[in-house]
Amino acid sequence: MRVRDLPLADDLVAHYEAAGITDLYPPQAAAVDAGITRGENVVVAVPTASGKTFIAELAMLTSGGPALYIVPLRALAREKYETFSDLPGVEVGISTGDLDSTAELGAYDVVVATAEKVDSAIRSGASWVDDLACVVVDEVHLLGSKGRGPTLEVTMATLGRRAPDVQIVALSATVDNPDEIADWLGAELVRSRWRPVDLRTGVYAEGRVDFDDGSTLPVAVDTDGDGDGDEDAGTAATVELVRGAIDDGGQCLAFVRSRREAETLAARLAEAGVGAAAAADELGEEVRDAGRADTGRRLAECVEGGVAFHHAGLRAEHRALVENAFRDRALKCICATPTLAAGVNVPARRVVIRDQQRYTGSGMEWLPVLEVHQMCGRAGRPHLDPYGEAVLVADDEDGRAELEDRYVGAEPEAVESQLADREALRTHVLAIVASGFADSQGGILDLLDATFYAHDRPEEGLAGLVESVVDDLVEWEMLAAQNGEGAETLTATTLGEAVSRQYIAPQTGARVVSGIETMRGMETVTGLTALEVVCDTPDMHGTYLGNRERAAMYQFARRHAAELTTDMGATDRFERWLEAVKTARILLEWADGASTDALVEEYRIGPGDLESRVERAQWLLGAAAAVADVVGGDGSAFRSVRERLAPDVSDG
Structure with a gap:
């Protein structure tokens, strides 16, 4: 299927063809067949770099009205805003901060916003929400996230009340139960493992990588590092795996468990001259100009060696400089915490996952399979790499078997609703009443019946928990309950309205x-x-x-x-x-x-x-x-x- 065959204006077709997009990838063609350009609800569950953004653009450009693109992270919002702003004749707005703001965004063809911002707009009665023709939800598998999941879930349910005829397009990584998400949304499912760049995944241990395609890669590792005997075997192997990818003309992402580890590994790689082929002196000056704190100085020293680290402790400007330089190939390697994998688009020839566990406050825990697969999915740069490689680093042969079983040969976890979290439910019950969506516990449950939780666990129900949450809100004088004609009516107090409005x-x-x-x-x-x-x-x-x-x-x-x-x-x-x-x-x-x-x-x-x-x-x-x-x-x-x-x- 060709771009010219799609119901797009001539200037849009010319825009895509000028960017080298003339034929659709198989998942993109499947999405068109599923009705993406005819206003149908579609769930797309495909690997990273398989063309999900183009599918979203097709839906928004052919919906016949304003579109909303919901993202989980502010950094991703900025990236998508810049991408959509390049589309000819399309006015794009972005809304990520000022959660208590009620600014109107109805003048735009496409609005990029976080789920929290959309939730805030719904609570505030923003009129632009009613006019939406298409809503695209990026990273919809984050319904299963304890932090963001409940807000995304309730936002999607209430959007259905405010704009009942809106087209919903949900984009996801490969998860175990995309069919359940599609059934919840009344959507066609497009599920594929196709990637534009082949990916092989393997585990390093004791001098070699065994890949899932049956191939092996010998890796000469000096476990003493630079000879002082202080470097552990995992770090030494990571250094050589990064060096090998760069020497072969590629770029590399190395994932470690903590900020400190990311900085330490980046310094080790820079010191070893692993990224010396990159000309990054000018970038080093930009980093210094963006901030003179010790973290910025350490980052500048690393990038001058062609290597960078990336984590949430960096200033936003530093993170953006690193991401853009990596895309421009001015950096050879980024050492990062796992959060980078779920955020911005920074593909590489090889991904090395040195650490597969992290400290959670109570002890070390294994990373979820989905999170590891997302890291692996960053391997392989379309139009730049003939293939992508993802390597998990193990301590020994027993560790190799453990990682192969746990991650390489495993399916990602199913997405499960987190709406039953008491604190999250308090927030959304108050918002439902304060926004006028319901004035009784029955009405609250009726709206929550449209959530993924109710679809996924209909036998469990939320009635008891909602009753308890309402009691909390009444005790805090945010809701008022009045009995009349056999039914209890709920209203938000002035305090409750203020709390909900301030988000x-x-x-x-x-x-x-x-x-x-x-x-x-x-x-x-x-x-x-x-x-x-x-x-x-x-x-x-x-x-x-x-x-x-x-x-x-x-x-x-x-x-x-x-x-x-x-x-x-x-x-x-x-x-x-x-x-x-x-x-x-x-x-x-x-x-x-x-x-x-x-x-x-x-x-x-x-x-x-x-x-x-x-x-x-x-x-x-x-x-x-x-x-x-x-x-x-x-x-x-x-x-x-x-x-x-x-x-x-x-x-x-």
Whole structure:
């Protein structure tokens, strides 16, 4: 099937042909046959780099009205925004931040947004949602994610209420049960293992890689590394696997378990001259210009050797520089944590997965099969590589057998709904009532009956959990229940409406109300007071508190006890609260003019972490001030410190 055969305008056909897209890949042709250009709902479950973005564009361009493209990550939103903006005659908007914003986006042909932003727009009654003709959901398998899954699931259910005739196109990696997702959405399923570049996957152990196609690759490994005897066998093997791919004219991605490991491996590769063929001196200067903290300096030193590291602790600008340089082939290798695999498009000739376990807080746990397969799927650059290779690194022959059984020969996990998570359900039950979608428990259950949870587990039901969640919200005075004619009517209180509109979790709202009540009786209310309140909520990212810091942070909390709303001797969440105090202290020092350099060095926080916490603090402080207004409190402390937090983190 050719692009010229599709129902596209001539300028769009010319655009694709100029980009070298003249014939459709088999999964793309199957999607057309399934009705993607006729307004039909379609679920596409195919490997990475098999043409899902083109399928999405076909749906949006032929839908006859405005389209919405939902992404899980803000970095991915920016990438897709830039891709769609190249389409001739298509106006593209992007919406990822300011979760309490109700800005209209109806002027655009395509809107790229995170699921959280779409959920916020639905709660706020944004009129552009009603006019949508097509909704594309990227990475729909993240329905199974504990963090993002419930929001994505309820958003898709409520979109069906707001725009009942909208076309739904869901894009997924290969998972075990795409047929169930398709059945839930009333969609045709396009399922394929076809890839434009062949992929072979294998396991390294004891001097060789055994691939799943029966081939082997000898790897000469010096387990002493550079001769000092300090390098472990897995790292030594990874170095040689990376070197081999680069010497063969390719690029490489190396995945490790932690940020520190990513930086250490990148430095080791740069020191060994593995990426020396890349001309990256100019990139090194760009990295330095983007930030002078130690992390930025270490990154600059690595990229000047043709190698980079990539993790959430980097500033957004640094991450973008690394990603773009890798796509432009100015870098030979990126050492990354697994999060890169689920995000932006950075394919490579070879993918090396040195670590297959990570620390989760309670111990080391194996990575999910789907996550490993997504890492492997980054191997093979279309139009650049004749093949792609993915190599998992094992310690020995027993480890080889373990990894072959666990990952190489295994199917990815099934997607399972996470909607029964109590905290998530509180958030969405309140939003359903506050947005006017339901005014009773029966009405709530009726809407939730359209979720993947109800489709996937109809026998389990949510009635008991919804009743319990409603009781919580009534106790927190966010919902009001009134009995009349044998039925209980639910309405959102002014507080409940504010909490939902500000897009904070009900538990966050309850903590803010408690803090405001305590602040009324305090003699000393400062910026630290306001920051402690918002940092001690589930909506603020935690900040790691090391053993060496604990005593100093405890002493800080004791010295400033009169400014804090929590009695440290009475809280049953002392460790979590002390982490919140650390976050508040960092943010207060930032508001007072401390540099990124100083804060990163003093508190062992990454520049990217500082960026995200400043942004979230601004949002939460604004929300807290709005809550104070509706409960008769004084929101001035929240507003004052919010104004002192600069809108952008810089390294000055």
